[in-house]
Amino acid sequence: MGMSTAASRPRRRKPGRVAAAAVLLAIAAGFVFTAAIDMKNPVFLVRFLFTPRSEVEALYDTRMIAASSQPRPIAEQLQPLAKTVPWKGNNMDIVSVLRATRTNAFLVMCRGTLVNEWYSEPGKKTARESSWSIAKSVLSLLVGQLIAEGKLSEDTKLVAVLPEFAAGGKFDEITVRDLLDMKSGIDVTEDYAEYKPFTGVAGMQITTDLRAYVMKHRTLAFAPGSRSSYRSIDAQYLSMMVARIEGEPIAKVLERRLWQPLGAQDEASWNLDHAGGIERGFGNLNATPRDFAKLGLLALAGGKVGGRTLVSPAWMARITTPVAEAEPGWMYAALWWHPPGHEKNRDYSAIGVYGQYVYVNPARYTVVVKLSDYGSQQDEAETIDVFRAVAEECH
Numbered sequence: 001m002g003m004s005t006a007a008s009r010p011r012r013r014k015p016g017r018v019a020a021a022a023v024l025l026a027i028a029a030g031f032v033f034t035a036a037i038d039m040k041n042p043v044f045l046v047r048f049l050f051t052p053r054s055e056v057e058a059l060y061d062t063r064m065i066a067a068s069s070q071p072r073p074i075a076e077q078l079q080p081l082a083k084t085v086p087w088k089g090n091n092m093d094i095v096s097v098l099r100a101t102r103t104n105a106f107l108v109m110c111r112g113t114l115v116n117e118w119y120s121e122p123g124k125k126t127a128r129e130s131s132w133s134i135a136k137s138v139l140s141l142l143v144g145q146l147i148a149e150g151k152l153s154e155d156t157k158l159v160a161v162l163p164e165f166a167a168g169g170k171f172d173e174i175t176v177r178d179l180l181d182m183k184s185g186i187d188v189t190e191d192y193a194e195y196k197p198f199t200g201v202a203g204m205q206i207t208t209d210l211r212a213y214v215m216k217h218r219t220l221a222f223a224p225g226s227r228s229s230y231r232s233i234d235a236q237y238l239s240m241m242v243a244r245i246e247g248e249p250i251a252k253v254l255e256r257r258l259w260q261p262l263g264a265q266d267e268a269s270w271n272l273d274h275a276g277g278i279e280r281g282f283g284n285l286n287a288t289p290r291d292f293a294k295l296g297l298l299a300l301a302g303g304k305v306g307g308r309t310l311v312s313p314a315w316m317a318r319i320t321t322p323v324a325e326a327e328p329g330w331m332y333a334a335l336w337w338h339p340p341g342h343e344k345n346r347d348y349s350a351i352g353v354y355g356q357y358v359y360v361n362p363a364r365y366t367v368v369v370k371l372s373d374y375g376s377q378q379d380e381a382e383t384i385d386v387f388r389a390v391a392e393e394c395h
Contacts (some may be wrong), residue, residue, distance in 0.1 A: 060271035078114065133235075139238055144315030144318065158184075185223055201232045228324035268288075339381060
């Protein structure tokens with residue numbers, strides 16, 4: 001007896017199973033590929049795409065920074081927010097501006113006293129926010145401390161502290177001064193584009209081996225010191241130099257040198273390239289709004305807290321004296337920004353991409369903190385104008 005028609009007919013794979021198998025193979029290939037190039041796996045990449053930029057701490061391994069054993073509360077005398085502020089040629093309700101720019105936390109300090117405080121939701125008051133490049137300005141304070149103590153100078157060459165990165169030629173001439181003022185010339189672009197995750201600063205954000213990543217990118221776009229061009233890799237090298245000199249991770253240097261004496265009331269954290277690895281020193285310092293405010297108050301007080309000098313007057317003068325145009329119209333000095341119009345206002349700010357600010361206006365005795373999830377480098381000059389208007393209320 002011959003085989004039945006059904007038995008002799010070849011089995012057809014169900015389309016759903018074929019698609020599922022293809023997806024699994026693609027995912028497996030993605031894991032193999034990203035592991036081979038020392039990058040985070042595809043699951044991380046997808047989560048990173050859909051996580052608010054203020055909350056990326058949850059995606060990374062971190063190193064904790066302990067709250068101060070002697071927390072120093074900020075004096076409060078809360079008042080209603082200013083009714084209107086200038087916004088793109090008009091006067092707008094300030095809360096409307098804060099919501100339009102996806103603000104999570106907004107704090108104003110006048111003469112050391114907290115006078116305005118606004119949060120998009122109650123939990124934001126005590127939640128840690130990812131600060132992005134505010135970390136660079138914090139790093140500047142640590143560098144200034146080492147220079148004041150003679151452990152480092154602005155003429156110190158990068159490879160004198162990190163000899164394993166010597167590449168020969170002009171690269172080996174890069175100095176601390178070049179790194180502070182974004183004049184290294186290192187050819188790692190400041191590109192955050194999600195569709196190009198393996199290049200530029202985006203690659204620094206997702207690599208699982210930062211040392212290897214920067215080791216592979218020691219080519220120059222221009223001669224060190226010849227001009228200025230904003231590069232996060234400059235701050236990454238500085239963070240590694242500070243850690244090497246101090247003999248401990250940069251997070252612990254921050255904890256000992258600033259977080260404890262500053263009277264930080266909450267734990268902070270710094271994102272790592274992998275568990276037990278090194279900090280992403282160019283950004284990714286996570287802290288609560290009021291502790292970021294204390295950094296601004298430290299700057300406003302000329303580097304002092306409670307009568308104790310934490311940052312030397314010489315370094316505060318360095319920070320507040322613009323020396324390079326890191327972006328068109330925006331001056332820079334030792335990892336701090338001087339926005340357009342600074343000549344009149346004498347103001348400066350730590351600024352992180354996606355809308356984080358620790359703004360200092362010495363002429364008006366004002367500090368403003370704004371932590372947001374706004375577009376990359378979006379409406380920054382307009383936001384500074386809002387801060388200036390708010391500062392006018394401080395008498």
